[in-house]
Amino acid sequence: MPYKTVVIALSAILTTTSALADIVGTQSDDANIEVGTSNVPFGPHTMGKAGIGNDNRISSKFKVDFEGLTRASSTQKQGDIYTNGTSHAGDAGVFNFAQAGAGDVWFGEWSQDFAGNGQDRSVYYAGDNTQTSLPTSGTASYAVTGLNRFTGNNALTGEFNADFSAKTVRGTISNAAMKLSIDAGIDAKTAAFEGKAVALHGGQGVKGATQGHFFGTDAAALAGIATFADRDLNTAFGGTKK
Structure with missing residues (x-):
């Protein structure tokens, strides 16, 4: 053709x-x-x-x-x-x-x-997002992996914690080179979250932003990104409920 x-x-x-x-x-x-x-x-x-x-x-x-x-x-x-x-x-x-x-x-x-x-x-x-639903109350912990210039053994790992009553998700992932923390609010109607991100890299804390979504029944998984003025710090992440 x-x-x-x-x-x-x-x-x-x-x-x-x-x-x-x-x-x-x-x-x-x-x-x-x-x-x-x-x-x-x-x-x-x-x-x-x-x-x-x-x-x-x-x-x-x-x-x-x-x-x-x-x-x-x-x-x-x-x-x-x-x-x-x-x-x-x-x-x-x-x-x-x-x-x-x-x-x-x-x-x-x-x-x-x-x-x-x-x-x-x-x-x-x-x-x-077709099968996504969020709990209306309670909390959940997620095992999260992050990718930032992945070379085979430098994925970031850590835990995010969602409070569906307070509609917040917070947590930290890290590797030997950097530490990334997020503090975001959850939109219960769309299952999206958005808020602040901080990257600790080279001994300095850099402020940025984060956005993402929960996915699956009872918010079984999440995924999102954290972005900064210095795009070297930009990180994608995802995880599943523990």
């Missing part, structure tokens, strides 16, 4: 596919990537799932699902984290990403090659 025909055919199904799923999420920088509902049905990929698109591959409007990316030939799994060290599709860049729980919920980071100062680096999360 000619290239132009493929693009036209994919364009025709963008609106239909988006209507079939309730995918929520965001990215720290949309200059090169954009998360949303997957709409590419070719190869290992499926439409209607949490996905990501790259402007270096036709257009960020065309998104491939993360589940399909886990089966791509260039993808390796290091613990619970997937990496595309050789790039999924030529010039598509490098994806480090992980799944939060057993559902269609993902978080990660992207850069063209993670070399140099990484000024093109973006962190992101995306997940299916």
